[in-house]
Amino acid sequence: MALFGRSKKSVAVKPAEPEVKQLAPAPAPGPHGARTVEDQRDWICSMIEPLMPFGMNLLDASGLNLCEDLLADGDLPALPEAACEGYAVISVDVRDVDPKAGVVLTITSDVHEEASAVPVLVGHPMPPGADAVVPLDAADVIDGENLLVRCSVEAGANVRQVGSDVADGSVIAKAGTTLDPRLLGLIGGAGFDKVLCRPRPRVVVLALHEKGRLSQAFEVTAQQHRDAASFMVASAARDAGAQVWREESVAQDAAAVAEAVTDQLIRADLLITLGGIEQGADGLLAEALTGLGPVDFSAIALRPGPVMGFGLIGADHVPVLMLGSDPASAYTGYEAFGRPAIAALMGTDHERAATQVRLDAPVSGESGVCEYIPAQVMSTPDGLHALPLTGRPGSLGPVAHCDGFLVLGEGSASAQAGDLIDFVAFGDR
Incomplete structure (x- = not known):
């Protein structure tokens, strides 16, 4: 018997014929004989x-769109941490401080007893027992060993609590979200090194x-x-x-x-x-x-x-x-x-959003034809104004120096100075 039940006889396999793919039915021409x-x-x-889509390293995914909802599998931060540089303290020691007299605390490496303060940097995990941070500008160091606190600090002040950036099980980013550097930082901080994106x-x-x-x-x-x-x-x-x-x-x-x-x-x-x-x-x-x-x-x-x-x-x-x-x-x-x-x-939306702008000069085109007219746009107290860039038909200069295109639709052969018209910005200036 053949191993795993396979036949010992060679079997001729007919090569698969390539798939024949046709174009979808073409759109009908418009009233002027051309497709819109x-x-x-x-x-x-x-x-x-x-x-x-496939799992992609975070750096490679910058600028791409997420293809799934991304759920946190832990809290960020995972532990309470200092939100500013200063001194971690027990809030009961500094809850009711007389600004004139202040309160003196002992600078230590751990909050092991009342009236102690531990130096911390931004993002530093809070020492066990501490529940607030006194900012640097609210205290003075005395003799290198003591800290004079000059204002009251409530419990939780200047502390990032567990899950305050991302809570366990919450949605970090929804499918379709564009991954910019700031969002990728949050995703990386939440422990992810790959995300599902289209290349x-x-x-x-x-x-x-x-x-x-x-x-x-x-x-x-x-x-x-x-x-x-x-x-x-x-x-x-x-x-x-x-x-x-x-x-x-x-x-x-x-x-x-x-x-x-x-x-x-x-x-x-x-x-x-x-x-x-x-x-x-x-x-x-x-x-x-x-x-x-x-x-x-x-x-x-x-x-x-x-x-x-x-x-x-x-x-x-x-x-x-x-x-x-x-x-x-x-x-x-x-x-x-x-x-x-x-x-x-x-897999993203292909529409560029059009903005209404006011013409500073007239434009004209051909009836039944959509005209893309290069223009520069300026912001004024009464809204956006557009200056059409002139030149021979098809000139490169106006296209090179414009902010986008005025769109004179098939149903409009002209527009006058002062008229509102659609403007599509390129987004690279």
């Missing part, structure tokens, strides 16, 4: 699954260049655009909490583009390509991705950045977001779709 920003964003995020999404920003497509005269400008767009998007993705790689590829045919893309899939939870989408579904990028997975190209009611693509490629169905190489278009596309995609991977 909101519909496209929600459609993309619906196909991105949050990363699997930082691995994002690859790949700038594509079609060799020979442009004349030499325009090549320098094109390289400047690629550098500006890729550094801007990669930095923004890192600011959103992702682990980021920035890459460039020079290719002259679809096979070379496909190789450049597939080379990055092994380390990507999200791939953002810049360039190669000018011709949409008829372009080189679309041809390169044929056979790698389902892709979709569409006009979007967004300015700047009217065309984009999305797909799920490779055996692991890695989401790929395809944006233009123009810096302003690339960044608005990232803000509208890339940052929400990263948030979806992290």
Whole structure:
């Protein structure tokens, strides 16, 4: 009989066929023939699954969101401790002190009898028997051995009681809480060295260049655009909490583009390509991705950045977001779709809160199109005011120097000075 009942005969195992994953039904175009920003964003995020959480060291978890309620399994502090530097005392000795005469205590190493005081530092465990701390500025040392206390001190004064920071069994932090340094300090103090979090999404920003497509005269400008767009998007993705790689590829045919893309899939939870989408579904990028997975190209009611693509490629169905190489278009596309995609991977809310601001100058756009207009915001006695930053359409300078975008929605073609308008701050200034 075979060991553990296993058959000695070799059994041919048919390799599993790779799962074929399709895109969700695409949103219908709006009344002007292009998909709305909101519909496209929600459609993309619906196909991105949050990363699997795991136990993570506290330092690695900074800035991430907790994936479970964290319950204390002990009190913090575990023992009463001094809340200030001074002298631990028995409160009955200093409860009713005449400020003019004071009370003299003996400085000792232990509170072993009445009328004694023990020097303590902040956070020092209280000596057994002591129940209050006399602050340094409320007493004077006499002859190095005695302490003149000049004010009354009640029981419990300047003492951190057991469980005053965290009580045993209480919730230290709820699921969904962002772990900042102060909260991590509390968690570490409560005895935890790991927390359950989703990892930082691995994002690859790949700038594509079609060799020979442009004349030499325009090549320098094109390289400047690629550098500006890729550094801007990669930095923004890192600011959103992702682990980021920035890459460039020079290719002259679809096979070379496909190789450049597939080379990055092994380390990507999200791939953002810049360039190669000018011709949409008829372009080189679309041809390169044929056979790698389902892709979709569409006009979007967004300015700047009217065309984009999305797909799920490779055996692991890695989401790929395809944006233009123009810096302003690339960044608005990232803000509208890339940052929400990263948030979806992290399992967090992808909405940036909009604030109402008052315009200091008029703005105009195209009817039926959502305009992202760079602006600087100033706080004034009568509220927040926004100054739109002007420049040619798609200019890099206004985007580089703005505090965020004014959002002129699809239903508004213009807004006048003095009007209230939605403003979305980037949060990095």
